[in-house]
Amino acid sequence: MPTFEEARRIILGRVAPLGVERVGVLESLGRVIAEDIVAPWEMPLCDNSAMDGFAVRAADCTVTPLSLKVTGYIPAGGEVCGAVEPGCAIRIMTGAPLPPGCDAVVPVEETEGSGETVTVTAPVSPRQHIRFKGEDVATGEVIIPAGTLIRPPEISMLASFGKAIVPVYRRARVAILSTGDELIELGEPPVPGKIVNSNTLSLAAAVRECGAEPVILGIARDNRESHREKMTEGLRADALITSAGVSAGDRDLVRDVLAELGVEQVFWKIDIKPGGPTAFAIFGAKPVFSLPGNPVSTMVTFEEFVRPALLKMMGHRRVLKPFVKAVLKEEARKKPGKINFLRVRVTVENGTYVASTSGDQHTGILKTMVRANGLVVLPGEASRVPAGTEVEMHLLGNEVEMLEG
Ligand SMILES: Nc1nc2c(c(=O)[nH]1)N[C@H]1C(S)=C(S)[C@@H](COP(=O)(O)OP(=O)(O)OC[C@H]3O[C@@H](n4cnc5c(N)ncnc54)[C@H](O)[C@@H]3O)O[C@H]1N2
Numbered sequence: 001m002p003t004f005e006e007a008r009r010i011i012l013g014r015v016a017p018l019g020v021e022r023v024g025v026l027e028s029l030g031r032v033i034a035e036d037i038v039a040p041w042e043m044p045l046c047d048n049s050a051m052d053g054f055a056v057r058a059a060d061c062t063v064t065p066l067s068l069k070v071t072g073y074i075p076a077g078g079e080v081c082g083a084v085e086p087g088c089a090i091r092i093m094t095g096a097p098l099p100p101g102c103d104a105v106v107p108v109e110e111t112e113g114s115g116e117t118v119t120v121t122a123p124v125s126p127r128q129h130i131r132f133k134g135e136d137v138a139t140g141e142v143i144i145p146a147g148t149l150i151r152p153p154e155i156s157m158l159a160s161f162g163k164a165i166v167p168v169y170r171r172a173r174v175a176i177l178s179t180g181d182e183l184i185e186l187g188e189p190p191v192p193g194k195i196v197n198s199n200t201l202s203l204a205a206a207v208r209e210c211g212a213e214p215v216i217l218g219i220a221r222d223n224r225e226s227h228r229e230k231m232t233e234g235l236r237a238d239a240l241i242t243s244a245g246v247s248a249g250d251r252d253l254v255r256d257v258l259a260e261l262g263v264e265q266v267f268w269k270i271d272i273k274p275g276g277p278t279a280f281a282i283f284g285a286k287p288v289f290s291l292p293g294n295p296v297s298t299m300v301t302f303e304e305f306v307r308p309a310l311l312k313m314m315g316h317r318r319v320l321k322p323f324v325k326a327v328l329k330e331e332a333r334k335k336p337g338k339i340n341f342l343r344v345r346v347t348v349e350n351g352t353y354v355a356s357t358s359g360d361q362h363t364g365i366l367k368t369m370v371r372a373n374g375l376v377v378l379p380g381e382a383s384r385v386p387a388g389t390e391v392e393m394h395l396l397g398n399e400v401e402m403l404e405g
């Protein structure tokens with residue numbers, strides 16, 4: 001049985017980035033660029049003003065205040081209207097191209113008067129307030145290296161160089177299959193013995209949250225035919241996630257039917273709690289994750305095993321959340337042996353993360369997952385972890401970093 005770390009290594013070793021597609025630059029947000037993008041020209045394309053003010057010759061302005069004759073005006077987007085002659089200035093706006101002869105710009109706040117003459121009131125240094133041709137990006141420079149996650153700054157850079165269509169790794173299409181005769185679909189009336197198929201929706205949400213595309217297959221009933229039919233459909237996607245039917249029950253058919261369909265089991269069971277019965281298999285290059293049915297176990301195993309794999313498939317290079325240190329608020333108890341994921345509510349106290357249990361840790365208790373914004377990883381060998389102990393934790397979302405506004 002693999003340990004937590006081994007299971008993650010095995011999974012990541014068996015998945016690879018999917019193909020590349022070309023999308024509109026705005027659609028590339030949150031995706032990973034698949035090729036180095038090179039600047040086809042330099043930026044800025046010409047020397048231009050960094051301020052609204054006056055284009056001057058610095059040599060004219062060695063002693064201030066002094067009065068200069070205003071001989072022209074260049075708005076942003078405007079054209080150069082002649083050179084700055086000695087003893088003269090040209091009114092210029094931010095971003096407008098510098099006229100010949102000019103080697104400094106005086107901001108309007110450091111001048112007085114307007115109209116035919118202007119008085120420069122502050123000392124002027126050569127090159128001040130000028131944005132020079134090519135100072136930001138040189139022609140041929142790699143502006144976005146392959147493997148970069150696209151955020152608004154990358155969109156700005158791509159757009160600045162006219163890149164309307166960009167090559168990104170494909171989104172993974174992820175089939176989601178719930179199994180079990182006890183399941184009813186959302187909207188059907190609840191009756192004792194039946195439960196709403198919430199796993200499909202929590203998994204679809206988690207798939208979507210990491211930038212992939214969920215393909216909902218519905219429910220496979222507890223017979224081989226139903227499993228076979230749904231799984232065959234699911235294996236057409238880039239990845240398949242099943243929930244439930246993976247432990248030791250007499251109707252736990254998931255692994256059996258997957259094997260029947262030619263899916264190679266890589267491992268079954270991980271030395272962790274919750275999530276122990278998780279299985280991982282491969283169909284060609286497609287990963288198949290069989291997650292335990294308890295809603296908490298399904299979400300925890302998605303977070304720790306599926307998400308990193310999907311991110312890798314979509315070209316991400318940073319796929320594992322870092323562990324952060326937290327101080328336990330209350331004592332935690334567990335059976336020695338397996339790593340335990342403790343659902344916690346995290347707060348920041350004097351710059352330190354403090355993790356407090358979010359409540360009953362039984363896997364059947366969904367409420368404590370809803371309350372949790374972190375998962376503390378209690379080491380396998382531990383049995384009693386005293387309050388005040390420094391532990392490792394994965395944050396769930398970034399809520400704890402945000403302040404109320
Ligand atoms: N003899 C053993 N029994 C169990 C073991 C074991 O090792 N030996 N492991 C236990 C653990 S740990 C877990 S976790 C569960 C996982 O079992 P399955 O993955 O086979 O899931 P089920 O038994 O079918 O369901 C468990 C639980 O989850 C609910 N469920 C199932 N599907 C959904 C869904 N789509 N949406 C919401 N809730 C769902 C289901 O009703 C059950 O309550 O096995 C233990 N048993």
Ligand code: MOO
Nearest residue numbers: 274275276297363
């Ligand atoms: O491992 Mo089960 O996933 O404890 O609930």
